[in-house]
Amino acid sequence: MSIRERLSGNEAVAYAMRQIDPDVMGAFPITPSTEIPQIYSRYIADGLVGTEFIAVESEHSALSTCIGAEAAGARAVTATSSAGLAFMWELLHVASSSRLPITLACVCRALTGPININNDHSDSMNARDAGWIQIYAENNQEAYDNYLQAMPIAERSEVRLPIMVCQDGFITSHSVENIELLEDETVKAFVGSYEPENYLLKHDNPLAVGPYGVSSYYMEAKMAQAQAMVCAKQAILETGQRFGDLSGRYYGLFEAYRMEDAETAIVLIGSSAGTARVCVDRLRAQGRKAGMVKVRVYRPFPGEELADALKGVKAVAVMDKCESFSTHGGPLGAEVRSALYDASVHPLLINYVYGLGGRDFAVTDCETVFNALDEAVAADSAKPVYRHLGQRGGDLSGL
Amino acid sequence: MAYNLKQELNKPERFLGGHRLCAGCGCGITVRAVLRALKEEDRAVIANATGCLEVSSFMYPYTAWQDSYIHTAFENAAATCSGVEAAYNALKRRGKIDDTYKFITFGGDGGTYDIGLQSLSGAMERGHDMVYVCYDNEAYMNTGIQRSSSTPRFSDSTTTPVGAVQQGKSQNKKNLTEIMVAHGIPYVAQTTFLGNLRDLHEKSRKAIYTPGAAFLNVLSPCPRGWRYPAEDIAAVVKAAVDCCVWPMFEVDHGVYHLTYEPRRKLPVEKYLRLQGRFAHCFKSGNEWMIEQTQQWVDAQWEALLEKCE
Structure with a gap:
């Protein structure tokens, strides 16, 4: 049974996060994505989730903690906008090259110069070549639906890429609309658990992440990322189909x-x-x-x-x-x-x-x-x- | 159990030979000594800032690390480590893992005093159960001996070269250890590898096994950057502590302890003279440099002694 509600785009994403209950969230406030960690903090305060919430001192550290956590074997998420995404720039590339399927809720906002808090796509478009999957929502329903599909796409073994779930700042993030939500149990079953093959805290086999890759290896690493992005297309289509079978809302490219x-x-x-x-x-x-x-x-x-x-x-x-x-x-x-x-x-x-x-x-x-x-x-x-x-x-x- | 270096050296190495650090590099000594303080049965995850240690120890497809290891970037090793620690707490709580892990971050002075200071401050303030170890070699050695905020005054570096109108670095070394003390974390210590390495071992042990955030600042000379013969490293660190340029102390839950007091405090020139980076200080007419260095060292030392009383 689906649940009929009225939520803003930010509320919808936070709600999806609660249903998924990821292991680690690293976050830093920035308009217009601030509400996502703020709402999530309330879920934590009320004991509704088991997530380790790290209220870091910058977006740079937000993504750094997500990288550490995801490499350690945990499911890690963050949310940001504009300057926050720009501040993560170096680490966006580290996350994708380390093949860590982190989920980032990007609430799109103009980049500074002059400073402006309203919507455009200059933040996420500036990150288009960072090796992240990028999925955009038209409205709150899609923001919610896309978020639920993010991990099933990104965590597939042939993909293992970080994913940006984008929505438009204020226009979507702050507008309250009717929305159909799935039951918690349905979401948990659809998203499944994160079971990486190798991770830092694996008992049997320690792992080293983030090597110095000299010329004789660097290009192969980039080819592997490019191949993963090729595989992502099929994963997106199959996940969109599977989500449609579950919710009646089908998604393609x-x-x-x-x-x-x-x-x-x-x-x-x-x-x-x-x-x-x-x-x-x-x-x-x-x-x-x-x-x-x-x-x-x-x-x-x-x-x-x-x-x-x-x-x-x-x-x-x-x-x-x-x-x-x-x-x-x-x-x-x-x-x-x-x-x-x-x-x-x-x-x-x-x-x-x-x-x-x-x-x-x-x-x-x-x-x-x-x-x-x-x-x-x-x-x-x-x-x-x-x-x-x-x-x-x-x-x-x-x- | 009393500390015994021979026994300690018989433990299985956690940082293996075959890495590409220079002969006589101080940072390798620091890393091995810190890791020996881990209980053999405990696992560890090592985080590492970009720098000499990282490029020398994990060049694909080889790693010198027996424990799990993660490098991400130059300026965020502490944040990266805090993410690993958070993941450990979450996964342990959810029954997905049951081993005991310790979390140790290594960064040079560039990655710690300078570009990584914000990330370090954040991780320490949040109180993650981790140790941040700075191997302080007083300049950006990996990129070729550029000055950092840890580089001492008058030091000849490639971005503070000695020339006709400039006499090396014009600022004093930043006191990072005191900045870390000001965070109010459970354990902060400053040390180096003196004698049988007991001081470094004991402080590492305390730092690793004191719950909460801990910071170790380890003077780790670089023979290339400091310009002394590699085999003289023990004499260089001995002079650093005996001249009180690098006092060895700890701040355990806010209480200062001086862990080494020189029998006789030596004049600072005994330390400076060993190193080519200070050679110009000994030229005729430059006596004022040694005098001012002495004054600064004395003032720092007196201030520390007051806190240790």
Whole structure:
């Protein structure tokens, strides 16, 4: 039996954590993820979980304690945002190269400069090449569901990679929505226990973790990580299927919405999908063949699958909630464009940078994007292919 | 049971030969001595900051460590160790393991006085049942003898070179041991490998088996960085303690004990003269350097004696 509740995204993740009852949590407060360790501390104070909660002096130490704990044979979790994730940067790579399936709840927030506490994806996108699996949620339900799937994906022996379960700061983390929760026992059975093959506290065989890897070994270590990320895709699909069988909510690599006969499409990540879905419905009502692709899994990147989903459209807008300062687009735009290069047909593609630092993305903004796609189709040109949306003044000059 | 070095040396080694530390390296002596203080039946997990010890002892696919070992980065060895300790507590409580484990972290002065100070302070303040051992060789030796906040004043390092207008490092050594005492943890000690290593052994034993967080600061000379013949290491540490440059003391639950008092306190130049890093102090016209070093050492020593009374 599922439980009907009303929870915020942060509450939903903390609730999932309580149901899983991990061995160790290392955490440090940072807006907007602070509530997760805060709510969890209450569970500890009330004796509802057996977790060792380490209230560390920084995010750097939060991830360091998780690495130590996971290497020791424990299931370790943390939560952070923005500057906190940036401060973990070095250790993100240590966690993935040490093949430790730590679960990190990332409540996405803009990076400082200027300081800003609102949502965009500059924190998690900056960590995209750190060797972590990244799964993004559109809403509270998905934040909860993704969190429950994180460990069954990450801990598989052919994967053993850390995983970031991302949701949008404030928009998702602080908005209270209706949610369907699973029973504690159902969750425990679904997630299972963590049974690593080798760990520091193993009785029979001591383990050494974190070697100096000289040139004759380093590349093989990186190949092993890359191979694990290849294997993660299948693990994500199978886990999404198994979760669907349990809950009725099935998950894949991305959601294709009204894409069957779409002529223009928008590709995006996270909470903006709710807005885009409304926009697509409105355009469809006007007889315009619009569709949406909501990317759920960014690492491993579903390149071939996305190219296949976009093969029928005439023009596509790829939306980045992150500026990469490359002068030719954001990270999602670059990767979708790259995936399409190998496909037999190429739609026109405009890459928008939008929603930075909490800049609103309304249905009307989404309509602006689809209008631009229609213009591109009419002109048979997507130029300029790198644009910004919703800012004061004009777009970049000199492109 | 009275301490007997011969007996101690007959214990199975937990840090094996074949590692790539330099001949005469102080840190290897420190590590072996600390690990000998473990009861043979107890298991241990060793955490290690990036540095000479790490790159020399765990070069894939070889490890010199008989116990489980983890290296993650330069600045976070204490936090890493605290995570291992927390995992131990959780798994033990859940009946997943039943061995007795001890947790020991090794870091050089760079990883301890400088870049790892925040992580160390956090782990000590949280009171994890672990020992942090600083093998203090007074500079970033692994990267090639750059100054740290532990490097003594006037020391010639590669980032405080002696030149026409600069005479080595211009700041005094940070007193990290006192900073650790200020954390109010159960056990803090400063030592080195003097004579038959009894002092180091006993302090290690106490540090490992006192419940809660403990900190050991072990002067561990580096023949390359300090520029003395490797075989003279025993004379160098003896001079360090007899000149009161490196007093040996412990702070056990807040109570100071001086564990070695030189029969006759020697002038600091006896220590400085043994090392090439201070050679310029002995040039004509530089007598003031030795005088000021003496004044500083005396002041530190007097302040310590007052606390030990």
